[in-house]
Amino acid sequence: MEITVRRLRPSELEEAVRVEESAIKGFGYLRDTAELFFSDSVGAMLGAFTGEELVGIAKYTVLPDRTAWLETLRVAPEHQRQGVGTRLYEEFVSLSRALGIETAAMYTGLRNVPSATLARKFGLDTAGKYREFQLSLDGVTPPEAETFEPVGEAEACALLAPLAERYEGYAVLNRTFMRMNDDVFRAFAREGKVLVSRESGSVMVFGNRFLERRSVQIAVMAGGLRACMDYAVKIGSERGVPQVVATAPLDDEALQSALESYGFRAAGDLQVMSGKIARVG
Ligand SMILES: CC(C)(COP(=O)(O)OP(=O)(O)OC[C@H]1O[C@@H](n2cnc3c(N)ncnc32)[C@H](O)[C@@H]1OP(=O)(O)O)[C@@H](O)C(=O)NCCC(=O)NCCS
Structure with a gap:
């Protein structure tokens, strides 16, 4: 039909x-x-x-x-x-x-064969593999946290560009994989999502693209990782959401182990797939 x-x-x-x-x-x-x-x-x-x-x-x-x-x-x-x-x-x-x-992208579960096969038929290919982590806030006492403040667009670009390689090119909020480039950094900054702690020199991309009642999300963190996670837990607790979500490149064992030792649990492996529109279809 x-x-x-x-x-x-x-x-x-x-x-x-x-x-x-x-x-x-x-x-x-x-x-x-x-x-x-x-x-x-x-x-x-x-x-x-x-x-x-x-x-x-x-x-x-x-x-x-x-x-x-x-x-x-x-x-x-x-x-x-x-x-x-x-x-x-x-x-x-x-x-x-x-x-x-010019560029198309989507994400899917690393083991979702139907979805990945369909994407490949249209010329999209794996551009990065990531692991999502979740930390339940159920019964958690909010920790003391450093003060994080939002930065402007220029500072956001200067702080985040050097982190792009470590994050394998993508910042992930609500499973939306955004290329770590100046256009995206500026958009994050305009939305107040690029935060720094002057105390420990830590930086994070933190917030939500949507589903604000379900979680708070750490897309990127660097510097004092514990300071970043403490801040996320504090804000998540204040907002009354059930969990903090963070995403790490599948190969970044150091970041994953920092998340796990803080109490995060691995919640699923994802891949972002992308391709050039000129070559798809
Ligand atoms: C992924 C999904 C959207 C595919 O939709 P669909 O209408 O079945 O796709 P199509 O009929 O257009 O399939 C096109 C091609 O994709 C691939 N494909 C689709 N389903 C497949 C499967 N179960 N196994 C292997 N390949 C598959 C095949 O290459 C297929 O071509 P073929 O039928 O000629 O072999 C559907 O399976 C779905 O809704 N899954 C659950 C939700 C989901 O996983 N969404 C993906 C984003 S997270």
């Missing part, structure tokens, strides 16, 4: 959530990101239909450095392997071409 793709309306949220829940049982978040996703005038919340039935969804997002980011790609199980994901990717490529965007 023919598959059509179009922008979804906010009134179609419940149908979209139904597709999400069927595709990734229990891990849905669309309901909590709906306000952001449906109000994005640049990147559409896409729906794939067979006839009148919504069978697949995907959010098209343009990141601050004009990378096209494909997220929340889900196809209802009974409609998988029938070309629905392919149609959503095709739309992703044609939207990118229309906007003159």
Whole structure:
């Protein structure tokens, strides 16, 4: 049957959530990101239909450095392997071409063969492997923490550029993998997410892209790692969120061991995949 793709309306949220829940049982978040996703005038919340039935969804997002980011790609199980994901990717490529965007990216679980295979068909390739860590704040007494203050755009670029290599090129907030370049650093700074402690000379990218009630997120930290983690726990506790999340390159054993000795637990291995729009599709 023919598959059509179009922008979804906010009134179609419940149908979209139904597709999400069927595709990734229990891990849905669309309901909590709906306000952001449906109000994005640049990147559409896409729906794939067979006839009148919504069978697949995907959010098209343009990141601050004009990378096209494909997220929340889900196809209802009974409609998988029938070309629905392919149609959503095709739309992703044609939207990118229309906007003159050159680079495409997405993330998926390191062991998610269907998703990675589909991405490879469109010319995306593994650009980095990462491990997500979580620290439960349940019953945790907030520690004393150093004062961290937000910095401006120029200082953010100066502080974060030297960390890009160690982080293998990506800063991750809510599993959104953003290339560590000046456009992204400036956007983080404008959002007040680049924080420094003058006391220990520590720097972090800290905050959320969305899902503010579920966690606080450390995208990058350097200097006094304990000072950074203490600050994250303190702010997370004040906000009443259940956990702190941090992401480390899969090969960075030192950073992972610092997270684990503080009490973080490994929660999943992820890969970011990217490619040039000129070569995809
Ligand atoms: C990943 C997903 C979106 C693919 O959607 P889909 O509509 O089944 O994809 P398509 O039918 O267009 O498949 C296109 C190609 O992808 C690859 N592919 C899809 N499913 C696959 C599977 N189970 N195993 C191996 N390759 C697979 C194949 O190369 C396939 O081409 P083929 O059918 O000619 O062999 C779907 O499996 C899904 O919703 N999974 C659960 C949610 C998820 O993992 N989302 C990914 C982002 S985290």
